[in-house]
Amino acid sequence: xxxxxxxxxxxxxxxxxxxxxxxxxxxxxxxxxxxxxxxxxxxxxxxxxxxxxxxxxxxxxxxxxxxxxxxxxxxxxxxxxxxxxxxxxxxxxxxxxxxxxxxxxxxxxxxxxxxxxxxxxxxxxxxxxxxxxxxxxxxxxxxxxxxxxxxxxxxxxxxxxxxxxxxxxxxxxxxxxxxxxxxxxxxxxxxxxxxxxxxxxxxxxxxxxxxxx
Numbered sequence: 001x002x003x004x005x006x007x008x009x010x011x012x013x014x015x016x017x018x019x020x021x022x023x024x025x026x027x028x029x030x031x032x033x034x035x036x037x038x039x040x041x042x043x044x045x046x047x048x049x050x051x052x053x054x055x056x057x058x059x060x061x062x063x064x065x066x067x068x069x070x071x072x073x074x075x076x077x078x079x080x081x082x083x084x085x086x087x088x089x090x091x092x093x094x095x096x097x098x099x100x101x102x103x104x105x106x107x108x109x110x111x112x113x114x115x116x117x118x119x120x121x122x123x124x125x126x127x128x129x130x131x132x133x134x135x136x137x138x139x140x141x142x143x144x145x146x147x148x149x150x151x152x153x154x155x156x157x158x159x160x161x162x163x164x165x166x167x168x169x170x171x172x173x174x175x176x177x178x179x180x181x182x183x184x185x186x187x188x189x190x191x192x193x194x195x196x197x198x199x200x201x202x203x204x205x206x207x208x209x210x211x212x213x
Contacts (some may be wrong), residue, residue, distance in 0.1 A: 009065070009088050011058035030056055038082045041069040052089060056140045064093045124149035 008199045010017075011027070022031040022038075041048045050067040057063060066087040071079035107129075110117040115131040120126065127149040134142055144151040 006086070009055075009057075009063065009086055011061075016058075027054070034084075037067070037069045037084075041071045041082050042079045045071050047071075052093070055086070063088055063090045065089060118145075118152070120149045120152075124152060 002010075002012070002017045007013060017025060022034045023154065025031070026034065037048050037050060048069040048148060050065075050069075052066060055063045055065045055067070066089060068085045070083045070085070072081040072083055074080040096204075110129070110131045116137045117126075117131045118134065119129040121128070127145055130142060130145050132142065135138070136143060138152075138155045140151070140155065144154075152166070
């Protein structure tokens with residue numbers, strides 16, 4: 001038997017399948033594969049899985065599928081028939097590949113620009129990405145941010161703490177203030193003194209921008 005979903009996935013009509021063996025339907029490569037799956041299911045009496053493998057449609061197109069072959073028992077409880085369940089994962093796999101390509105392009109861009117890129121959840125509970133410019137701009141190691149996103153608050157100007165505290169939901173101002181590093185004001189712009197003693201400007205503007213990401 002072949003249901004409608006099976007017809008759509010395989011590209012075969014029901015009357016092209018019923019009463020025929022795998023070798024009468026497919027070429028030797030796939031026919032041998034499907035026959036072996038059936039044989040294993042009947043010999044072991046257990047489900048046989050073929051995860052994320054290629055399936056050839058009748059029109060020559062290939063799909064990425066999960067296939068499960070289950071033994072069906074007769075009246076004496078012996079495995080006699082098999083049932084194949086096929087899930088078409090083609091679009092899902094394509095989407096995953098597109099996402100990986102996008103992530104690769106983003107990293108190539110972010111890791112080669114002369115600006116700090118910092119992506120985190122709104123409450124700073126999880127840092128999703130930070131490029132190497134963090135160490136140069138802030139003067140702190142990347143590990144401190146990856147370990148705890150709230151370590152970024154050590155580099156926020158004291159005057160900005162109340163607003164940021166409300167935005168990220170800090171519960172203890174004393175704890176937050178204890179994370180602050182030395183800051184000075186210079187010509188109306190915020191400056192941060194890094195671990196090497198050098199001053200870096202415009203952190204405040206960028207931090208507020210990241211807070212909205």
